[in-house]
Structures are given as C-alpha cells and as structure tokens.
Amino acid sequence: MLKEKQLDKKGPVLIVCPSSVIHNWECEFSIWSSFIVSIYHGSNRDLIFEKLQGNGVEVLITSFDTFRIHGNILSDVKWEIVIVDEAHRLKNEKSKLYTAFLDIKTRKRVGLTGTVMQNKIMELFNLFDWVAPGSLGTREHFREFYDEPLKQGQRSTAPERFVQVAGKRKQHLVSILRKYMLRRTKEETIGHLMMGKEDNVVFCAMGELQKRVYRRVLQLPDVQCLINKDIPCSCGSPLTQVECCNRIVPNGIIWPYLHRDNPDGCDSCPFCLVLPCLVKLQQISNHLELIKPNPRDEPDKQRKDIEFASAVFGPDVDLVGGSTQTESFMGLSDAKHCGKMRALEKLMTSWALKGDKILLFSYSVRMLDILEKFLIRKGYCFSRLDGSTPTNMRQSLVDEFNSSPSKQVFLISTRAGGLGLNLVSANRVVIFDPNWNPSQDLQAQDRSFRFGQKRHVVVFRLLAAGSLEELVYSRQVYKQQLSNIAVSGKMEKRYFEGVQDCKEFQGELFGICNLFRDLSDKLFTSEIIELHEKQGQEVDHCGNKQELTGVTSSSRPKTMQPSESERTATNELGLEDLGIVYFHRNEDIVNSGPGFQEKKEVNFAPDDDRRPDTCVAGKRQKRKPDRVENVLPARDRKKIQYGLLADFKGMDVVEFSKWVLSATPVEREIVLENFKKRKKRTIEVR
Template identity: 25%
Template sequence: MSKATVEGFREGIRLLPHQVVGRSWMAERESGKKCGGILADDMGLGKTIQTLTRIVDGRPRKSDGEDGWGAATLVVCPVSLVSQWASEISKMAKSLTVIEHHGASRTTSKNELRISSSNSSSFPRSGNSETRTCRCYQLRNCASEHAASKPEAKHEAKPKKTSKSMPTTTKAKKKDALFRVKWWRIVLDEAHNIKNRNTKAAQACCALDGKYRWCLTGTPLQNNVEELYSLLKFLRIKPLNDWQTFNEQINKPVKSGRSVRAMKRLHVVLRAVMLRRRKTDVLNGKPLIELPERHLSIVPCTFDEDERQFYFALENKIDEAMQKFVKNNEVMKNYTNVMVLLLRLRQACNHPSLVSKDYNTDREAIESRPAPKDENEDEELTAMFRQLGVSNGKKCQLCQDELTHENIAKGGERCNDCMELTRKAHRKSMPLAKDSDLPPDSAKIRKILELLNEINSREDEDGELAEEKTIVFSQFTTMLDLIEPFLKDAGFPFVRYDGSMSKEKREVSLDQIKNNKQIKAILISFKAGSTGLNLTACNNVILVDMWWNPALEDQAFDRAHRLGQTRNVNIYKLTIEKTVEERILTLQNSKRALTTAALGGDRIKNLKLGLEDLMALFRPGRDDDDD
C-alpha cells in the first residue's frame, strides 16, 4: 500500500507528500518513551488530516486496555471547531465514530465515556480494524469540568425546600467526566489558546490524563517565548515543563537580552518535539502545496474633515494623558489605562461614534493585558476593566483622568474636557434623516462599500458576473454593528459570525456563506473567527482594523487562502495614514522578526517589545504643519 494511502480512510483520499512526512514523524513521536509533540504547520497545510491519520494508524493494543488506557482520542478545541472536526472525521475516516461532547446536555457519566473509550471491544483483536471513537470537546468548558473534578469542589446541589408530600431534590451530578478517564490520546487544537499559563483553561488542559498528547497550532508563538511554556507543560516535556526551570533558563535570559544560550536550549527541545512547515517551503524540489496567488494590498482610507478634526483632537487629549504617566514614570503601573487609551485611538480610526460607546463592549480587542498571577488578581482586574468601561465616578472613560467630585455628583462618565468630544462622537451615531436608519458613514465604511461594489461587479472569462465572496474582519463587534445597516441599505446580502451568537446560529451563517450563492459577504469578529474556520468559498478578505500582532492577521487571511481554494485571494488591509495605525504597521515588522527568530533558530537581538515600543504607538502621527 502507498504511504499516501491510509487504511481506514474513505476511497480516493490521498496524503500529499509533506503529509506523508508528517505521518511518519507523528508515528515516530508515539514510539518508545515519546508521547507526542507539536504539529506547527502553517494553516492550510492539513494538520487535521495528518492528525486523523495518526488516530487511525495509532491504535491501542489489548494490553493497553488492561493497563487502564481508553481506546478513544479526545480532541479539545474552540467551540466553533467542534462541528468542523466532526464533519471532517465523517467525511474522511470511515473507521472512526465521533461524539461531540459540549454544552449543558453533555454527559456527566464517566462510565458512558468509558463505553466508547475503554470497552474491550474497542481494542483491536487478531488484526481486525474495529471502529474507534473520537470525542470532540470544546475548550471553554474544560476549565469548568476541571474545577468540578477537584476534591474540594461542591458537587451536590442544595436541596430545594419542598412540602412533606413532595419528593426531595436529587443530587446534582458533577460534570467532570473528562477528568475521570485515562485517554489514549489527547489532541489540543488551536493550542495557542492556552498561551497564558495562568488561565483556568490552560491549567485544565494540562491536567487531562492521556498517554499521548498533541498540540496543533499554526502560531505556536505570537508575542513572547513565555507562550511556549504552556505547550511544553501540556506535553510534559521535562525539564522545561516546570515553570521555575523554564523561567530561569529561557524566559528571563531572553527578556534581559542574554538570549544566545537560552535560545540554543529552546531550539534543541523544539527540534525534537515540533514539526513546522511553511507554505513557502519546498519538498523534493516542489512547493508543499500549490495554492492560488495571494495579493495583499494596504488600502489607505481618507478622513473627511470632521473625522480628521475629531481624531486629532482625541489624539491631543490622549497625548496629554500619556505625558502625565511618563512624567510620573507610571506608564507600566497604569498599563490597563494605557491600553484603553490605545483602544480609543484605534476605535476613532474606524468610526468616531465608537468612542462614545461603553468600552466593555469591545474589551476583547485588548489582547495584551498582563496575565493575572492568581484568581484574586484576576477578579481585581475584571473589576478594574468594568470600572474603566462604565467609569462609575472614578476615571474618565476617554482620557482615563481622575473625575472631579462635580462630575461624580452628576453621574458623569467623562471629564469636562472630554464631554465635547463625546458629544461629537455621539452625534456621529445618530441617523442622518428621520426616514433613515443610517448614521453618518466613516472613511473605512466608505472604503468597504467601494471595495464590495468593485468585487461584486467583477466578470469571469466569459463576461458573466463572477461568483465572488468576501470576508469582512473587525476586532470590534461595535464596528460590525455599524457596517450592517450600510450593507442592508446597499442591498448587499450578507451573514454574520461573532462570539455573541449561539453555536447553532454560527453554523447557519457558515452554511449560508459556503452554499448560498446569493450571500456575498460574511462579517466576522476577530476573536470568534480568525482561527480554525475553512472559508475557501470566499476569495476576498477585508481587514477593517489591525493590531500589532501580525500572526493574528495571518490567521485571518488563511481562512480563505488555504488548501481547497481554487481562485486567487485578494486581501485588503484598511488603514488611516498619519494615525496610530501607521505606527502599528511599523511595529508589526518587529513582531514578525521575533517569531522568526524564536522558532527558526535565529539569534534574537533587541527584538523584544517593551515600554519604548508601546510608547511609540502614541507619538503624534501628523506632520508638524498640522499642529
């Protein structure tokens, strides 16, 4: 049998040459005392099919069952990918059954899990290939089951008060079944989601019991080398799975600029446990995959005079606030406040009205707040964020300055200086006419409509309208809210996909954009849809706003530019010149260099992001003549 053919896969499915290499590597990483690793191929190279190959190939023996290991593989992934895994398994692997384990109705019985994972009939006998089970489980509930599995967890519901004639309430069952099974294999998809070692999700994933453990991620490192620690801890790679060792030997030296020896140590470990291929890599003289071309355009958007005056008035106000922090040497002490100031500048680039809205609506757009050291600190930070969002008499929601007693007495959320800016921003959200729901547009909304009209009018080789579809990405759900009425007014059919929607509604949106020819665009929030989704039905991507981490953008682009795409992909990255976005573009280059050095074996030299980099984002972006 050819190495490209997998026994147990449906007829006609063949592995690509680089996937054959991955198949052999994964098998080797489950041999002897080796227990898995990191498959860090670029998105679109087929991490899923290589993993399914390992699941089909790497079956437990009867003796493994006698040792207590189950026969099933547990896939832990974001909720948006649970159904996608189930779909891929059913399409490719005829020898696997898949059970989705998520939501309030998921089983609480470890015995029910063991029926599919530990039953002796699930183990191969005499060379027969019995059906084995793959369970797909969502990441966000992993922490809750972990908490419920702890001995001190209160797992019995308090009985309700009832009359003597009514039966008493039965005991509530703990939802911790995943932690009471010894899994044969655990696959952590989009593994970068546990990059913060202090989160409950990271701790829960690391606590799962499995013989073989795999991390799948196209971006194993996004911001700093500390993010690799969680992956090594999950894989139980000694000695770097111990935080003190990792911190002393890797993290601290890199942060202090003494990275040569530390990076050598890290690279030795990564070369052993990680397989990473890029789309641009060549195997046997040929590219790993033949993809259509990808055209990236930086598209400048022009402020109108009102937008321009508003943005620079806001920037002046924020610059004053920053100067106070600098003067008192309190920038990092007020890190959260600084990130809110940055958030406001970014919002103003999209639409002035966003600045008047509650900050909490877009709190997920701040991705770089310091990791809390413990749960109490996490609660304190949460309270701080809430305070910053609604500013209940403490700080101005715009400039983060202390509010006066007069402001507090009036229940104000802005200082006197920011009130006029807020009024102007709010007016930008009001309909232009009584018979219209449309507020004033913005530079980016005008450009989005212009691009969509151009895309929608393209013709194919026969002179017919081409079947073009577009993904519109934004980190701000409030911006998606603003875009919607303009698309409706233009008669442009679209669907939406964001974290506030139920799993069922999100799946409907995905089905519509993939299979309904009338639907021409999908509005997606970065947080919910920048990873994992396969949207090759779309060959255009509009990135409404940017962040300094280019890895996040690459993930978004790869929703369309991946295996299965048959058309050239056009990417439009919107930006406002002479604003904070221009400085973000510059900073992105440093982030790319850091990632390349850490994962590629290069030497890191003066590439870490620090106070100076953060401050650079606040330097005025206009020319001196504009002052």
C-alpha cells in the same frame, strides 16, 4: 489469557478543542474510523461520564470552556492520549485553563496549532513544557538562555556580539524543537494546488475631523497624566508625578467613572486608565460613531460616554450629529468622516465590477452594525456572522455564501468567525481593524486561503495612518519576526530599537509614552522602514513596483522621492483619490531570509548563476529557470511562472497584473491553456 487482554487494553482518548469545531471532529471520526465517540458538552455530561467510566467510550471530545470548568472530573481518568486542538490556547501559564491541563493523567500529549507562538517567546516554552515536560529545561533557564538573547539580538542597534550570540541560540533552539514538533505549512504541502495569497497593509488617511478628535483625546487630563508619569512632580518632591500629586485624576472624564465607588483611587492608579484610553483611540481610528454611548449599556455608562463624546468633539459636535448615537441610517452609512470607509467604498466598487467576492472582518460588533448599513446603502448582497449567530446556523450561512453567485460580501466578526470557517469562494479579504495579536488577523485571512480556493487571494488590512493602529501593526511585525526567529530560525530584518518586556530598551514600540504619542501628522511605519534603508538594509533591493487592485505604486515611504514615471503612474491611477497614503506587502516587510533548516537544502550556483531576479550593482540579473527553479521554495517558483506568463503575453509583470485583474475568467483560462500548449511543444522539440 484474560490478564494479557486486560494488559493490552488501552485507555480512552481525550480531545479538547474550540466548541465551534466539536462537530467537525465528530463528523471526521464517523467518516474515517469505527471508534466509539462521545461528546462531553452540554446538558448530558453526567450520562456521558458514566458511560466513560463503564468503558463505553473510546474517544471523548470536549470544549476548552467545559474542560476549564469540569477539568477536575476529567483529570481523574487515566487517558491513553490527550489531543489539544488550537493548542496555542495554553500559552499563558497563569490561566485557569493551563493549570487545569497540568493535572491531566496521560501517557501521551499532542498539541495541534497553526500558531505555536503568538506574542512572546515564553509562550513557546509554556506550550512545549505541557506537551513534553522538561524538554526545554526550566522556565528560568529558557528565559536566560533563549528568550533574552533572541530579543536583544533583534534590536536594531544591537552590538555585533549580541547578534552573533542570538544566531547561535536560535539555531540551538530550532534543533531542539525539531525533536518534538512536526511542522507542515500550506506552502510545503498543498502550495502547488493553490493560487497564492498577497497580504497588503493599506494606510488610509484619517479625515480631518477624525484627526482633530484624536488630538483632543490626547489632551484630556486622563491621558496627560499617563504621558507625564515620569516627569518630576511640580510640588518640589523628588518623586515623579504619578508617585506623588498626580496619582489620581479627579478632574478627568474616564478616571472618575472608573472610581465612582472609590474616590481615593485603586492600587493600580493611574495605570488602570491605560486600557480604557487605548480603546477610545482605537474607536476613533475606526469610526467616530463608536465613541458615542451605546443604548444597550447601563445608564451611568451612557452618561459617561456622552460627557466624553462632548469633550472630544468640542466645536465639531454638530458635524457628527451630536454626542448621542445617530439614529439616521444615511448618517451612519456615510463614509465622509471615516478615512478607512472612504477607501473601502472605492475599493469595493472596483471589486464588484469584476465579480470578486469579499470577506469583511471587524472585531467590534458596533462597527459591524455600521458596515452593515453601509453595505445596504450601497446595494451589496451580503451575509453576516457574529457571536449572536446560532451555532447550528453558521454552516448554512457559509454554504450559501460559497454556492450563491449573488452573495458578494460576507460580514464577519473576527472573534466569532476567525476560526473554523471555510469560505473559499471569496478572493478578497478585508481586515477593517487590526488586532494586537498578529495570529488573529492571519487566521481571519485564511478563512478564504484554504484548500479548494481556485483564485488568487488578495488581503487588505486597513489601518488609520498616524493613529495608534500603526503602532499596533508595528508590534505585529515585531511579534511575527520573533516567531520566525524562534520557531523557524529565520534571519529577520532588525527594524526596531524596542525590546519586549525590557524597560531599558522601550524604543519606539513599548511603554506608555509610545502608546499615546501624537502620530497624526506622521507615517510612523514608513519612517521606520526608511531609517532601515538608510542603514544600508534595503527593503526592496530591486526597487520593484507593486500592484494594489489595479493601482500601481511604489511601496517605498512617502518621504522618499519616487521617479518621474512612478509619480505620473500614481497620479493617473489616483491613490490619493482612494484615500491611501502608503501601502506595502506584509511578506516583504516581515519575511527576510531562509530558516536555519533551509540553509543546507538550498544551494545556488556561484557567480553568474545567481538566484533569479536578484540585483547586483543595481542591475537585474537574467533569469535562468532551468538551472535553479527546482531548488526554489514554492512561492518563488510561482513568481517565476508568473513572469513567464507575462513574457508569453508580451507584457512586463506590472502590466500583466493589471490585465489579469481586468480579464474575465474565460480570458485568463485561454491564455493559461495556450501557455501550457506552447510549453509542451517546446519540450517535445527538445
């Protein structure tokens, strides 16, 4: 009998998660279970491990960093189940964290993540190969059979046979993933309980001074060395410049500092310059003050930054208060030389009048400092959370913001607050600077778009038009589309000629020369969308206008001629006054067609019974909600209901959107109640 009990006894469970949510896991276990739970984190690790060895722990919770450092100790335990929260952290097979997880001894592995793929399709393999080893074959097989065909088939000029092969491979991949992946999106589960989210990408005009500084950076010897890397060397040798005479840049500004201890350069020269130069361009795109020296840096770096700032400010140095950091509060908070801050200033003024609550994200702590001074100058009541905020204070800041009507803005570091926070009182989200990884920006948006949100959430991603940030966003679109293809089997629009990790097809997205292109007089994203439309794949088949916080404009590229009525509306509402040169909704650009799994579920009646709001021969078809509403996805059903509400109010959709933004919550509630009553009376009469 004793032997049978010993055989039935199961091993402990290990949960590895970000340190910020350790106590959330502990709290949920205390509410919903009676397991013996311990936390392996901090100074009492040895005591907890002794307790674990004595069978006194049923569930052990630890952080990624703790496991990475002490994984050799925990890997000796025979775990019943290992659960990894935010499992996308295992995307890189070369990382120490991934290597540590490979040594775990366990019968079952579970990964929890909202972004199963972030940057590359091979990340998908790494994650599934840990959860279910061998489920997707070998690494080389996966790369040849799935990764390469899917990327090549997404190329804008890919031959038809490439597109057909990619279609078959993606369907095959999705059918395999379904065996190991349980996917539940907000739209599928609680979409009917939420008001929805709109993700606007807003291209803000850089200030004239910003443009001049941006161009001067591109003319620096350090950057020119990278731009001209493939040009034949001027000495007459058959080698390129970077292989011959221009491998090092002793006359540069950034290169001498990087190699101050090694004047002959490093093994990576000159490509070691890429990241520092990109950081400078991103800083200029956000705020000129960021390229000035940081007083907290070491003296040598401060001297280098002063030299860099003096070179790129040139004759404009006095306009920005010199090449050293501005001490003036009024100078730092002035939006005069920052295109994105000018747009933000006017947008926030209109939101504050309507009682909106705002989340304002930035990756840079120095940018947060500038934005904080900007908020103080404008008189906004705000909270702030960044990496220096103690962990035990974060939840109290969140609770105060959610409960206090006087708190208008929450200033948040994307790194520190992009995960785990629940800020449902906010209905406006601003991403001040984009990240190369699209999931970082999407996760930041979802701090507000969560269960418990009572208002429609409107997101504004601010980009400096004509800067590197446009390329960053275009790569975000590319990565999101690859994720939709590989994970959901969706049909995506083929905008780009570039193929990731393929030197033969770098196109407009990849390669060093694209990173350092002068886009200051162009709308890079707009041009790509326009080219896509010229190829007969329209971005908005019905030519619908869009609403941006009370400003109505066509989302079509600037180079396309709008109608007279559109020009009049745009001029009256002042897009140019806001400093916005172009905008579109991210979902209109990224999401194209249904996934492989959805094709069998959605069937529309033929001929006249088409999907609502589709266009045939340039004419809008009459909506027939009674016949098709029940088979539409939740987002489309919401659009239909919104249209019915507009009809009930006697307005078109755009006019009704303006009314919704200007109306008080009480006025909105009255209209909604009257609409429901009329709908109920109609059903009773039938």
